[in-house]
């Protein structure tokens with residue numbers, strides 16, 4: 090059987106444009122860097138694997154990585170390392186995919202988190218897990234819940 094070619098399938102189009110197009114097979118789509126890559130990385134991680142983010146400036150990147158995983162229903166834990174970097178562990182799959190939270194709620198929570206100090210070491214470098222309602226101190230790693 091003769092394989093259809095693009096010029097037969099799309100003859101009118103080709104005629105109008107006055108040029109032919111060609112299909113290249115087997116050329117891989119280049120992987121996106123930065124954000125788009127987070128979930129691709131997470132999905133090949135095994136339970137107990139972790140990713141290291143170097144230096145204090147990478148905290149946002151590490152946070153973003155962990156949030157991406159949580160958003161897709163994975164249990165991620167982030168810890169600051171003694172050398173100033175950050176490490177995010179993949180701890181397995183949560184039962185349900187996290188629902189998107191509306192911006193108003195995020196705004197209120199962000200305000201509350203900014204006003205919160207760690208009850209253990211008084212640091213104001215405090216994070217908050219929307220899914221579990223748990224506060225987390227970036228300095229001493231203390232975790233706690235507060236009445237809202």
Ligand SMILES: [Zn+2]
Pocket residue numbers: 207208209210211212226227228229230231
């Ligand atoms: Zn603390």
